[in-house]
Amino acid sequence: MVHGPKRPGTPALEARNLTKHFPVHQFGGRQVVHAVEDISLALPEGTVTAVVGESGSGKSTLARLLTQLIKPTSGELLLDGKAVGTSAKERRDYTSHVHLVLQDPFSSLNSVHSVRYHLERPLKLHRKARRGELDELAKSLLERVALSPAETYIDKFPHELSGGQRQRIAIARGLAVQPRVLLADEPVSMLDVSIRLGVLNLLDDLRERERLAILYVTHDIASARYLADTVVVMYAGQVVESGPATQITDSPAHPYTQLLLSAAPDPSRTEAVELRGRGAPPSLVNPPSGCRFHPRCPFAMAICKEAAPPALPAAGDDQVAACWLLSPDHAPAAAADTTPSSAADQ
Numbered sequence: 001m002v003h004g005p006k007r008p009g010t011p012a013l014e015a016r017n018l019t020k021h022f023p024v025h026q027f028g029g030r031q032v033v034h035a036v037e038d039i040s041l042a043l044p045e046g047t048v049t050a051v052v053g054e055s056g057s058g059k060s061t062l063a064r065l066l067t068q069l070i071k072p073t074s075g076e077l078l079l080d081g082k083a084v085g086t087s088a089k090e091r092r093d094y095t096s097h098v099h100l101v102l103q104d105p106f107s108s109l110n111s112v113h114s115v116r117y118h119l120e121r122p123l124k125l126h127r128k129a130r131r132g133e134l135d136e137l138a139k140s141l142l143e144r145v146a147l148s149p150a151e152t153y154i155d156k157f158p159h160e161l162s163g164g165q166r167q168r169i170a171i172a173r174g175l176a177v178q179p180r181v182l183l184a185d186e187p188v189s190m191l192d193v194s195i196r197l198g199v200l201n202l203l204d205d206l207r208e209r210e211r212l213a214i215l216y217v218t219h220d221i222a223s224a225r226y227l228a229d230t231v232v233v234m235y236a237g238q239v240v241e242s243g244p245a246t247q248i249t250d251s252p253a254h255p256y257t258q259l260l261l262s263a264a265p266d267p268s269r270t271e272a273v274e275l276r277g278r279g280a281p282p283s284l285v286n287p288p289s290g291c292r293f294h295p296r297c298p299f300a301m302a303i304c305k306e307a308a309p310p311a312l313p314a315a316g317d318d319q320v321a322a323c324w325l326l327s328p329d330h331a332p333a334a335a336a337d338t339t340p341s342s343a344a345d346q
């Protein structure tokens with residue numbers, strides 16, 4: 001099941017069946033963290049896909065897999081429909097197409113170097129820009145991230161800028177390599193609330209003006225609704241629900257999506273979503289059997305503990321959720337012996 005907006009043509013970036021298991025040494029033995037499990041995702045140009053989930057659900061691992069910063073345990077990446085190779089040259093080419101913007105704009109910029117240095121370096125290295133054109137190109141990057149007039153910012157140092165301006169510089173530096181795909185891992189979570197909207201609007205502009213394919217990683221489902229075309233909800237390393245952003249946030253089908261929404265009230269939602277959330281995300285060394293959400297789910301049934309639910313169509317077009325409640329054979333109306341929440345207490 002490929003999660004992401006259904007658009008004609010080949011997506012800029014596609015992930016097929018990505019899995020990442022990190023080996024760890026625990027209690028004297030060798031075990032694995034099941035950080036990302038069998039995720040397929042399509043990122044078409046000119047779209048924003050939000051990956052939403054609590055801390056530890058595998059979002060950053062997924063973003064790092066998409067940048068090739070880490071190797072998948074299994075699965076593959078396709079750029080413009082072609083499998084991505086692993087030679088040094090192919091990896092270099094790939095990094096100029098797919099750029100990662102990190103959460104902390106301060107640590108991603110070097111405090112001893114000016115804005116000019118941060119922007120001109122990738123222009124020289126990746127774009128092979130000539131000395132005479134560097135100034136103009138660097139200034140045009142600043143204009144593209146709405147740091148205008150560029151002269152005000154180009155010779156400043158990171159500590160002379162606000163958090164939002166630093167994040168814009170980090171994004172401008174990414175644009176210097178002319179990427180097709182921008183992966184933004186919690187790009188506003190460390191910024192003051194007052195300037196978050198500005199950076200989200202910049203991402204929206206880049207989707208629109210530059211036709212970038214954007215992956216927006218966040219724990220905040222309300223911001224995902226604001227920015228994204230598509231929302232992909234992750235829980236314990238797996239995708240549990242995906243679909244058009246407004247549909248997912250108006251009519252969440254998966255109990256975990258409902259939990260996320262109940263924790264992040266959205267004033268534009270008309271119907272209240274109520275769910276008694278309990279417990280914390282599970283260990284990914286020994287994830288729960290069946291549906292990984294079953295120990296926290298108030299609707300859990302016997303089947304939930306035994307078998308992992310497949311991705312099933314939910315109410316709206318293109319909305320799918322991995323939950324037995326959507327299966328006609330297992331939904332409470334069909335299953336006479338269903339006792340909501342009793343299985344969850346086990």
Ligand SMILES: Nc1ncnc2c1ncn2[C@@H]1O[C@H](COP(=O)(O)OP(=O)(O)O)[C@@H](O)[C@H]1O
Binds near residue numbers: 022035061062
């Ligand atoms: N290098 C690593 N080695 C071992 N475990 C890791 C490593 N990186 C991430 N993890 C584990 O993978 C899981 C998912 O982490 P992460 O992708 O950072 O989640 P999120 O970004 O959603 O908070 C967590 O249990 C985390 O501890």
Ligand code: SF4
Binds near residue numbers: 323
């Ligand atoms: S009802 Fe069952 S399958 Fe659905 S989320 Fe709850 S535990 Fe998982």
Ligand SMILES: [Mg+2]
Binds near residue numbers: 059
């Ligand atoms: Mg993270």
